[in-house]
Amino acid sequence: MTALLSVRGLKRHYPVRRPGGLFGRPATLKAVDGLDFDIPAGRTLGLVGESGCGKSTTARLVLGLVPPSAGEVRFDGGLVTAKHDAAWRRQRRRMQMVYQDPLGALDRRMPVAEQIGEPIAIHEPGLPAAERAERVAELMAQVGLGASMAQRYPHELSGGQRQRVVIARALALDPALLVCDEPVSALDVSIQAQVLNLLDDLRARTGFAALFISHDLKVVRQMSDRVAVMYLGRIVEEGAPEEVFHAPLHPYTQALVSAIPVPGRRRERIVLEGDPPNPVDVPAGCPFHPRCPVATARCTREVPRLERDAGRAVACHLVTAPAAHAAE
């Protein structure tokens, strides 16, 4: 079976200068450093990780908003390029994005109904206005926005309602893939649950596939069929959410899971030393080794590969070759 979205060896490096202004030495910021993943039609891949791990860059690469430095993204068999030509526009109709900050993603000077209808107006210019208005009304009903909202402006809506507008707009062209970058991070708990339930219902109804990006493990588990944990531009662990979050194999995932405070329970935390390294200075060997509580000499030299086995993947020498380690 071919996947709807297929990512191979994807890299995005940015040339930067080290501190020192104009005289700083040039360096490379490896935002995304070799990603492989697939999303089959109708499935959701959750991407978790801390800030600077490359989650959002991945979203932008997948949609062809920035060109990759290496590797490729294929959507429904076709190569996604960052050349914004007719082919890209045809692809983009079927892959849409939901952003974290709905106010920033909406036009403040346009009534929301007009914004929801805009993708239809652009991609189906021949459609009569009356039919378009009908489609917009239908979309608004689907995302739980009353008809009375249609002529309101974004600043007149609450955060949750704005995010519903963004979702309705993203679904206007019945996309096959929805890229959601922290779609509920800016919302309060009770509203967050409303929006997550809404996305769940819409997915069940329209069957879109999704790349769901969040720093919140609980939210990602709620929404995903598979999850991938990123650290410094690479996937360090991947699998079914139940497996990855209940029996994490990679020491980073273990620390991340244990760091999540759970209401009503105090559990033993694995507290990692230090901050995540700057993606300009990715350490040699395993990028996690300076903070890893169980790192060995080999981890400082050799980059672990993401080894796949029975639907689970992990990039750690201690997991994939424990025997070789013991011998060392």
Place this chain on the structure above:
Amino acid sequence: MTEHFEQLKPLVSLRGLTVDFDTGRRYVRALHGVDLDIHRGETLGVVGESGCGKSITWLAATGLLDARARMRGSVKLAGEEILNAPAKRLAKLRGGRIALIFQDPSSALNPVHRIGRQLGEALWLHRGLRGKDARREATRLLERVGISNPAQRLRDYPHELSGGMNQRVMIAMALAGEPELLVADEPTTALDATIQAQILDLLADLRRETGMAMVLISHDLGVVSDICDRVAVMYCGRVIETAPAERLFAAPAHPYSIGLMRALPELDGPRRRLDAIPGTVPPPDALPRGCTFAPRCAFADDACSGALPGLRPVQGGDHRAACLRVEAVRRGALPPEGRVACQTGVHA
């Protein structure tokens, strides 16, 4: 620390604290009479969604709201009234006996001064330390909050440090005045999960070590549950439930508290559909009559929109909730037209 006398007398005591904001045409009430006590050495968690008044309570108490705000009621620090105290008196208290840290450390620090100078200022103002003594104390404080190479870091600017490091610097500055009360407003919200864990551990350690009281304001029930002794849940400018932390998370009594917990996705156990709280928080200038949560509440009946419930004891002990239907909620009995099936499992 656990002497009888101190147990009886709260360190900070808020009574009937109200805040009105002058909108130009009229006053809009943001805080509707908050009563809270904090004892020495205690950590009080304050939770609620944005706009519920959890931050405003403490900004009002410490005199940090601007001139458009009108405060009434009483805020006593160890018996002394400090609400609407002269600006000079409040400036002396803040950073001294009461320290505050905020969500975004990078904007709370001055970007054009070195860390050492900013710490030194706090030490001079509140402890009268200067020169070598101040430098020695600043180094000690940075070391205490877990910053390696403290002597070198004193020469750094805030932009040279990470978000987690800057929050440590903020905590060090808060400690500089040897406060009796630390008010931490969303101290880990801007930080990554692994850094949040470090900061929560640090705060818990410092509290144990210094015996200071702490108010932890957060929207994250997990964070509050992690290090607090007692929790107050706020909604629309009122405290609607308060209880010892363990008790609150094991047996929440107010439908809003229950709703907040049921709305959170979980990391363990079977995946279930989230129980979202319907509707949205009403704006402060258009609050519904009676219980402000009633329009969103599955348990509400006619009486709820008629009368405003006060905080009343729930099953004895230190647990109080402002809900007319506490008994019905506890039994899980919905009124006939109840919309959301709230499971009673949370009361187990």
